[in-house]
Amino acid sequence: MRQTREQIVISTQGQGLYDFTRALRGFIERSGVVDGLATVFVRHTSCSLLIQENADPDVQTDMLGFFRSLVPESMDWLVHTTEGPDDMPAHIKSALTQVSIGIPVTEGRPVLGTWQGLYLFEHRHAPHRRQVAMHIIGE
Numbered sequence: 001m002r003q004t005r006e007q008i009v010i011s012t013q014g015q016g017l018y019d020f021t022r023a024l025r026g027f028i029e030r031s032g033v034v035d036g037l038a039t040v041f042v043r044h045t046s047c048s049l050l051i052q053e054n055a056d057p058d059v060q061t062d063m064l065g066f067f068r069s070l071v072p073e074s075m076d077w078l079v080h081t082t083e084g085p086d087d088m089p090a091h092i093k094s095a096l097t098q099v100s101i102g103i104p105v106t107e108g109r110p111v112l113g114t115w116q117g118l119y120l121f122e123h124r125h126a127p128h129r130r131q132v133a134m135h136i137i138g139e
Contacts, residue, residue, distance in 0.1 A: 003137040004031040010130045012122040015086075017052065017060045020132070021117040024103070024110055027134045034108050036138015040118065041100040043131040046090035047122045048097035054117030067093050067123075090123030097121060105138060 006027050010018055028038055042049050053059040071092045073085045080088040101118070104111040112118070120130055 001137065001139060002031065002033050002036075003135065004033070005133065005135040006030075007131055007133050010120045010132055012047070012120065012124075012128050012130060014125050014127060015064060015122055017050065017063065017119040017121050019054060019117045019119055021054070021110075021112070024118050024134065028105055028108060028110060028136060031136045033105055033136050033138040036105045036136055038103045038105050038110060038134060038136040039100065040103065041133045041135075042120060043133060044099075044128075045094055046087060046124050047120060047128070047130055048094045048099055049101050049132075050097060050119045050121050051101060051103075051112065051116050052119055053115045055115045060119075063121075067096075071096070084125075086123070086125050093121075093123045105136065 008023050010020055012018055024038065024040065040049060052063065071089045073089050075089070078088045120132065122128065
């Protein structure tokens with residue numbers, strides 16, 4: 001049984017989806033694991049992880065629009081406002097999505113669909129440096 005871990009930093013430039021599928025593939029390749037499970041975890045509470053379509057950039061535009069509509073910054077009943085008007089909505093968006101994803105690995109590759117990519121979903125307006133931990137276990 002092999003296991004390996006690695007941490008990467010993803011620099012964001014504000015709200016959006018940041019594809020890091022290549023980083024995951026490189027990590028799996030370096031691990032030497034042929035069959036197993038890769039776990040990806042983002043170490044923050046105002047961004048999240050998504051597996052989403054990577055063929056049409058309109059999907060990303062629509063995802064951003066949907067979450068802006070679902071969790072607007074104009075909710076005047078929010079109490080946590082000390083870090084700016086986008087912070088608490090970012091925490092809510094993160095709670096509605098996920099901060100950890102498990103991805104099966106077969107034949108040394110992540111088992112993703114043809115049009116699937118792994119994204120960091122940044123919910124804040126300002127640029128951030130997001131820490132993402134990757135762990136793999138298998139044979």
